[in-house]
Amino acid sequence: MNLEYTIFIDYAPTILLGFWLTLKIVVCAIAMGIPLGLFLALGRRSNFVFLSFLSTSFIEIFRNTPFIIQVFLFYYVLPFYGLRLSAEYVGILALAAFGSAYFAEIIRAGIDAVPKGQLESARAIGMTDWQSMKNIILPQTLSIVIPPLTNQTLTLIKESAILSTITVHELTMTGLMVQGETFRPFEVFIMVALLYWALNETIATIMRRFEKNINKNRNTGPTNNSSAILKQNENTR
Amino acid sequence: MTLNFLELKGLHKKFGDITALNNVSLNVSKGEVIFIIGPSGCGKSTLLRAVNWLTPPDKGEVWLEGDIVGSLSSKLTIEESKLLNSFRAKMGMVFQQFNVWPHLNALENVVRAQMVVAKRNKAESEVKALKILDEVGLSDKINEWPDNLSGGQKQRLAIARSLAMDPILMLLDEPTSALDPELVGEVLSVLRRLVNNGMTMLIVTHELGFASKFGDRIVFMDGGEIIEEGIPEKILKTPKTQRLKMFLEKLNITSFKQ
Ligand SMILES: Nc1ncnc2c1ncn2[C@@H]1O[C@H](COP(=O)(O)OP(=O)(O)O)[C@@H](O)[C@H]1O
Numbered sequence A: 001m002n003l004e005y006t007i008f009i010d011y012a013p014t015i016l017l018g019f020w021l022t023l024k025i026v027v028c029a030i031a032m033g034i035p036l037g038l039f040l041a042l043g044r045r046s047n048f049v050f051l052s053f054l055s056t057s058f059i060e061i062f063r064n065t066p067f068i069i070q071v072f073l074f075y076y077v078l079p080f081y082g083l084r085l086s087a088e089y090v091g092i093l094a095l096a097a098f099g100s101a102y103f104a105e106i107i108r109a110g111i112d113a114v115p116k117g118q119l120e121s122a123r124a125i126g127m128t129d130w131q132s133m134k135n136i137i138l139p140q141t142l143s144i145v146i147p148p149l150t151n152q153t154l155t156l157i158k159e160s161a162i163l164s165t166i167t168v169h170e171l172t173m174t175g176l177m178v179q180g181e182t183f184r185p186f187e188v189f190i191m192v193a194l195l196y197w198a199l200n201e202t203i204a205t206i207m208r209r210f211e212k213n214i215n216k217n218r219n220t221g222p223t224n225n226s227s228a229i230l231k232q233n234e235n236t237r
Numbered sequence B: 001m002t003l004n005f006l007e008l009k010g011l012h013k014k015f016g017d018i019t020a021l022n023n024v025s026l027n028v029s030k031g032e033v034i035f036i037i038g039p040s041g042c043g044k045s046t047l048l049r050a051v052n053w054l055t056p057p058d059k060g061e062v063w064l065e066g067d068i069v070g071s072l073s074s075k076l077t078i079e080e081s082k083l084l085n086s087f088r089a090k091m092g093m094v095f096q097q098f099n100v101w102p103h104l105n106a107l108e109n110v111v112r113a114q115m116v117v118a119k120r121n122k123a124e125s126e127v128k129a130l131k132i133l134d135e136v137g138l139s140d141k142i143n144e145w146p147d148n149l150s151g152g153q154k155q156r157l158a159i160a161r162s163l164a165m166d167p168i169l170m171l172l173d174e175p176t177s178a179l180d181p182e183l184v185g186e187v188l189s190v191l192r193r194l195v196n197n198g199m200t201m202l203i204v205t206h207e208l209g210f211a212s213k214f215g216d217r218i219v220f221m222d223g224g225e226i227i228e229e230g231i232p233e234k235i236l237k238t239p240k241t242q243r244l245k246m247f248l249e250k251l252n253i254t255s256f257k258q
């Protein structure tokens, strides 16, 4: 198969425009999805039965149905209720909702991974439930949840390709259109794939750095340094 | 008033079929140091955790300085929760497993609750924290992470964290049980200071030597009940019940082995 290199150059601006929209959509979806996920996680653990029920239902519905169906429902059903949004905004909402369900479960697992004594000591000293969460539990949750949250973010970026089915001119949609014009699927989709890959790789790298930084600044959990010291103590006994 | 500084009235607690507390009542005067002893699983921890409502009892009341602590209704009102939190701030609790906060350094461990709960400003909280850390012998560890502290240092840090709230009562649940023998002394010497300063304390322990020296009273529990109580001399030298005799014998044998 011959590569037609001019395609890369001629259509780069178009493809990059699609990439730019993907980037904007994904950033908005994550910016909404993670706080919503935190809210859902706390809601699910809450003592308020109604809040807990709503959160659990939301999480389970969005985790157990195909994303493409959720997108169609958002796209075709919202207008019925008078909410006329452009496809891009529908896409952001759908992606944020879908992502938040997974983010919520990751955060909930992270909270559960903090030893029970941590919450007890916070409550015993007079902190409210929320003060304990904010000051004691969630900071310790952070270093636990960063790797799975990163994974979920990468998944979300890949899933955003599905928004092409509701006419959002994001990266995949743009690729499809360019391929329809040029009939050069190989060149076009190589470009598209490379851009998704570059974005994900960048995010993964940034998050790895961030994680390292946290573990350096706050000595959560037995890091190498502390376990070495513990072992040392063990030996001198 | 002095007699009823702390009053536990008819506390009951069940976990499923297990009766952890069975009609436990106890009066504690201000400044009194009470040691609670008894076999494992007899309800000592549950009793301490009932005092600050960390484990709310099924029945019974806790009174501190003439005010009732906690409420038996399963859902506390906002007012009740606020009140409960203010009681908890006055009752320092020290756990067997220390439960220091690993994401905060030693100084921040002592500062955080002062700012969040007692609403003191940062400067004020730090001054107080430094003073207390010095008192428990950790002035050279203020920037250290808890993970880098020994068990004895962690427990002293946990005690400092409680003391920073100006508690009027301390609840200590086997504060030295998780420590290696050579680290027990440093924690006991901090406790000795508290005793000398007149702190009111309920201490669950197996350190009978310490209890007999510094306790005003020893309470012996078994099966969720208080079986015997009295001055250390009486409890340790002339136990009345068979259960206490057996418990003391067993404890002596194990400590002899060590
Ligand atoms: N959260 C709990 N759930 C179920 N059972 C419990 C719980 N806490 C304590 N128990 C039970 O209650 C009894 C008393 O426990 P505890 O107060 O911890 O005893 P102690 O501190 O004297 O060893 C034990 O049988 C224990 O297994």
Ligand SMILES: [Mg+2]
Pocket: B044, B045, B046, B173, B174
């Ligand atoms: Mg116990």
